[in-house]
Amino acid sequence: MIAMDINLRHLRVFMQVCETGSLNRAAAELHISQPSVSVALAGIERRFGAKLLSRYAAGSQPTAAGEVLLMRLRRMENQIASALAELFGVSSQRDPTLVAKCLARIGFRQIEALIALSGSGSITEAARSGGGSPAALHRALHDLQTNIGRAILMRSPAGVAPNALGRRLAIRWQVALTELEQAVDEIRENEGRMEGRIKIASLPLARTLLLARTLLLARAVNPLMAAHPNARVEVMDGSYEALSQQLRTGASDILIGALRSGSDLEGLRAEPLFEDPYAVVGRSGHPLLNSDGKGASLDQLAAQQWVAQRPGTPIRAAFDALFAGCRDAPRASIETSSLVLMRAIILESDRLSMLSRRQIAIEERENLLGCVPVADEVRSRLRTRTIGITVRENWLPSRLQKTFLECLRVAAAGLGQA
Numbered sequence: 001m002i003a004m005d006i007n008l009r010h011l012r013v014f015m016q017v018c019e020t021g022s023l024n025r026a027a028a029e030l031h032i033s034q035p036s037v038s039v040a041l042a043g044i045e046r047r048f049g050a051k052l053l054s055r056y057a058a059g060s061q062p063t064a065a066g067e068v069l070l071m072r073l074r075r076m077e078n079q080i081a082s083a084l085a086e087l088f089g090v091s092s093q094r095d096p097t098l099v100a101k102c103l104a105r106i107g108f109r110q111i112e113a114l115i116a117l118s119g120s121g122s123i124t125e126a127a128r129s130g131g132g133s134p135a136a137l138h139r140a141l142h143d144l145q146t147n148i149g150r151a152i153l154m155r156s157p158a159g160v161a162p163n164a165l166g167r168r169l170a171i172r173w174q175v176a177l178t179e180l181e182q183a184v185d186e187i188r189e190n191e192g193r194m195e196g197r198i199k200i201a202s203l204p205l206a207r208t209l210l211l212a213r214t215l216l217l218a219r220a221v222n223p224l225m226a227a228h229p230n231a232r233v234e235v236m237d238g239s240y241e242a243l244s245q246q247l248r249t250g251a252s253d254i255l256i257g258a259l260r261s262g263s264d265l266e267g268l269r270a271e272p273l274f275e276d277p278y279a280v281v282g283r284s285g286h287p288l289l290n291s292d293g294k295g296a297s298l299d300q301l302a303a304q305q306w307v308a309q310r311p312g313t314p315i316r317a318a319f320d321a322l323f324a325g326c327r328d329a330p331r332a333s334i335e336t337s338s339l340v341l342m343r344a345i346i347l348e349s350d351r352l353s354m355l356s357r358r359q360i361a362i363e364e365r366e367n368l369l370g371c372v373p374v375a376d377e378v379r380s381r382l383r384t385r386t387i388g389i390t391v392r393e394n395w396l397p398s399r400l401q402k403t404f405l406e407c408l409r410v411a412a413a414g415l416g417q418a
Helices: 008-020 023-030 034-048 064-088 090-094 098-105 108-118 123-130 134-148 164-190 216-227 240-249 298-302 314-322 339-347 357-365 399-417
Strands: 053-056 059-062 153-156 159-162 197-202 232-237 254-258 268-283 306-308 352-356 369-371 384-392
Touching: 008 023, 008 034, 008 053, 008 059, 008 064, 023 034, 034 064, 034 164, 059 064, 064 090, 064 098, 064 164, 090 098, 098 134, 108 123, 108 134, 108 159, 108 164, 123 134, 123 159, 159 164, 164 240, 164 399, 197 216, 197 240, 197 399, 216 232, 216 399, 232 240, 240 254, 240 268, 240 384, 254 399, 268 339, 268 357, 268 399, 306 314, 306 339, 314 352, 314 384, 339 352, 339 357, 339 369, 352 357, 357 369, 384 399
Parallel strands: 197 232, 197 254, 306 352
Antiparallel strands: 053 059, 153 159, 254 384, 268 352, 268 369, 268 384
């Protein structure tokens, strides 16, 4: 993590110089010497690899790179402060200086110690992953708790662990520190170097073949990489629960897949890309695929054996809604979130499943699976899910990330018309 080799107080010195327009005034307000300010600024410019301040006889002003860093530092500081204000609750309202006083005592090592512990099973494991010693990590955590003046740690069977307040604080701060990574990428972008990293979380549908020869992500990533060959793209997969948690903690930037609603979107923002209608799917030789022209009725479908996704997913909600009110609703004797397993089961049996046609594009082309023709009463009850992008509510993308989002929208527009 980039913050490990940066001094938080040095970054605040840079911010103070930008706000006062003078090294001398900044030194006076921070109660440090002017040479100390110069040393701090030189170290920051060296770390970010760019000239951040232009010095004139009348004072100092941030360069274009300095403006980028200043904007990101303000966002980071606001998020760190907001997390503390949430922790202090009404106390911060009674004493408006409480958060500022606490911020002045906290350094990056303390912040990252809490983040490391929150993501590990023990202090030993956290120290090992961070390359430090357990004693140093324990000391940083103790100092942090003392500086905050609130209990954020507790004893657990594995030793010291963050309590609920500590875990919440760690998540908020982990997201705040991503602003530094964004600053590095944007400073390079200002120099014409599009070398940033895009971290994508992809739900199963977004990785499934959507058209005969195209993938949603491929159609977005390929033009991006053609234009910016030095960019880096990381794609992570998993369940919605795991991927949305990664998104909330800053481990990914963008989540692509079926959109959620309600409490699943707390702290997140969703953008629809296209609609993806559901279908009843079975093997190519299934009796209902060769039924008369009227299509399968609701009673016929209810009499079948089904493979369903786990409760809590949009597709399971659509399955339950299809048979809502039926006297003899089918029992989903097999539940799985694995599309690979679901396809395998229906290929080898007469079980049915609810999927989208796009999710079986390969198998349908090879005449392995097909969409069961259904009666009008069934078609009217089948739902459509929305495929889209989910990001953090306060996320501010870099130029490269904005370019990727545009590529994704263009790719999705073509798929939505297919």
